[in-house]
Amino acid sequence: MTHRAIVAPLRWGLRENLPQFLLLVAVNALVGATLGQERTVLPLLATEEFGLDHYSGALTYILAFGLAKAGANYLAGTLSDRHGRKPVLVAGWVLALPVPVLLILAPTWGWVVAANVLLGISQGLTWSTTVVMKMDLVGPHRRGTAMGLNEAAGYLGVAGTAIATGYLAEVYGLRPAPFLLGAAFITLGLGLSVLLVRETRDHARHEPGGAEAPDRESRSDREVFVLTSFRDRSLSSISQAGLVNNLNDGLAWGLFPVLFATAGLPLGQVGVLTAVYPAVWGAAQLVTGALSDRWGRKGLIVTGMLTQALALVLIAAGSNFPSWLGAMALLGLGTAMVYPTLLAGIGDVAHPLWRARAVGVYRLWRDGGFAIGALVAGITADALGLEAAVIIVAALTAASGVLVALRMRRNDHLPTPSLHTPGGT
Template sequence: MLMTAREAPKLGLGANLPQFSLLVLVNAFVGGMVGIERSILPTLAEVEFDVAGRTAILSFIAVFGVTKALSNYLAGRLGDRWGRKPVLVAGWLIAAPVPFLLMWAPTWNWIIVANVFLGISQGLTWSTAVIMKIDLAGPRNRGLAMGLNEFAGYFAVAVAAWATGYIAATYGLRPQPFYLGVAFLAAGLFLSLFLVRETHAHVRHEAVSPEGGMHAALGEREVFAVTTWQDSNLSSATQAGLINNLNDGLAWGLFPLVFAAAGLSLSEIGLLASIYPGVWGVSQLITGGLSDRLGRKWLIAGGMWLQAVGIAVTGMTSSFGGFASGAVLLGLGTAMVYPTLLAAIGDVAHPTWRGSAVGVYRLWRDMGYAFGAIIAGIVADSFGLTAAVYVVAALTFLSGLVVAGRMSETLRRP
């Protein structure tokens, strides 16, 4: 049965502001859940569990990255097939054990188990929040929508990282810092279950519009192939996303150890751990909308190069000011890249398989956590922390070259 003009949902941020704003808030709580680990888990591994090797310490990031990547893919497929809201709610339910495992885990293996639950939850909740915002925003403000989404998530990561570092310095590493996770979990689940509404009607409406994107009908295997390697724009975005999260894994897992080796206190490490995602989060309020006006390609390439500079600066210094400068540059570069990559995927993919394309992109992007943890851990154990930092900086610079040479502009101007 065809939808009448009266029944047809409207696309755009203004027309969907209440639901869009609610989803921004939900994503802030999603970000907060991962932020509770950002500043203190590497220290917790060394102090409470006597985990010494860098590769072993970074195992929690590798596990998180693999499980999140796979659930990203699942979220896209299930969201296209059964609806977005059930997937969002399921993600919050799966997160329920995480803060309690982090508070009371008797061995490091239980921390790994917590990160399995966290990775699955993050994949389902964050991916679905992204897809729902793309559904609501329509084609004209896609970059701005992604900027607002990623701002909320990563600013919350920054606040949670700072707060847990402060609480740990004041009260101890466990259990007090992880009380925040219980609050984030309760708030996110309540909003998702009772206030968030399904967005499938918006997808169906956009699918019949002339701005719907490429290839109106693709199967699951075709979407995977097109997004991973066949389409030069989608595959260029996918590899950039993977390398971006490879260096984010470095920042998450090794930077706190770099800062500690320089003699910084736990509260200073917590502050530094918050600067990078904080700058990243706030700057996306500008960069997301900027990509709607200037285009996607050169923001992505330039952002990867700026990230490489920020990582290299961190490797060159041993002072709080130097580390803070590197964190600011890394945050700015990531802000140029993160929402713009999602907007580029939305530019190219047709609404009927857009959720699946976002899932494939986020599958490879978050595999970057695992690759980053393995590469950085092996290099750090073999050649030292500084060598690992420089290797990741070089990979990030090369990723920008791939975008510059292979990707074309995806923004379709009216």
């Protein structure tokens, strides 16, 4: 007598895949926490231990991180379509293992830059893959809710670790205590990914509406890149908004702690200000992601970009802890309107057969904003001062919101057949 293995039928939906979905939420919280080990400490390490007085020199680690993460995002989409999601996720965690060691032992700034190259590659592979896996599981509905939960977990992880490392740095010094916490997060994330995370690629391959007309919807890597970057009105609008959003996030990461510290704020308050932005950003996404499923993507993206621009102006004009606290919270709220909505918008337009690659292209452009932000902010701050750098980035953010208002289609979030046939050049 032969026995056939019973294979459970694939199911789509948040509730239907809740245990695995929540596991991936936890994994992405650890991905964010791994990044959060640097947010408060590294800008101060640059000035206090390595004597990097020029802003453009201190921001080299963000430039390295942004370029590495942007490239890894693109590779993550391509590799996860070809080889599966889980191997890419595990590889990302393995690459993160040396990062805390390099940061603790670094005798020169070059070691810190090298650590951030590894961290960027790791973040690109792990974060991109958790995004794609959640899209696979939830199917064509409730993408905004899924992305809100994913991004909330990641950025609450960033915020919580930024506060914790600020405290550890104040009590025990800038090294090694803050980075030992990062090492613990990396070890836990790798263990969960290897032992408990399941592959989700088949969910995308057999998604309702996704397997139909495969010859028509099968696209080369070049076609996906051109569609997502330039040709499709909605995809290209989303890509440029993501780039500008992370441009101002690079500014917040690299220069704001220095701005607050040079104003005379104690390290504990600098840690709070550094953390409140990703904390509001993370928590508010639990609401904004779901709202984008009901209201549509475009309005939230435009409003969020303009809100960020206003917050940056208020930060440039601020001079004390209370004023900066309110402005940083407003910046987090504006970012929360944009971040999960952009990701959900990519999932709306891209066909399941090339959705992972489209997400990779979008995240290539988005995280390229870190590198551009480091260059723009560093050079401008050296030449004109911190406040001028913040104002210039605020103007770019407002212009990005206007471009989305003029170019992006309005109803791509609706589950219609047109969602699989992008165009609208």
